[in-house]
Amino acid sequence: AEPMPFLADDLFASSDTVRAEAGIRYLAELARHTQVILFTHHDYVVDAARRIVPSVQVHELLREA
Numbered sequence: 201a202e203p204m205p206f207l208a209d210d211l212f213a214s215s216d217t218v219r220a221e222a223g224i225r226y227l228a229e230l231a232r233h234t235q236v237i238l239f240t241h242h243d244y245v246v247d248a249a250r251r252i253v254p255s256v257q258v259h260e261l262l263r264e265a
Contacts, residue, residue, distance in 0.1 A: 205235035212245050221248045228253045 206227075212220035224245070227236050231253075240246065249256045 203234040205237060206230060207237045207239075209239045210241070211238060212240065213242065217244055217248065220245055221252060224249050224252050 208227075212223055215223065227238065230236055238245075238249070246258055250258065
């Protein structure tokens with residue numbers, strides 16, 4: 201059977217950049233086995249994900265003005 205996707209909401213909200221990057225590296229490894237979906241509103245998390253996992257797909261929702 202296919203593995204269930206891993207869904208996380210603001211997993212790194214209380215993490216500094218170093219810890220968030222370590223977590224993103226772990227999620228990248230997990231993504232080799234299952235789909236990983238991470239919701240965040242923190243730009244530093246998105247920037248780190250793009251830097252660490254160049255193939256990451258980022259979907260941005262509308263921001264309030």
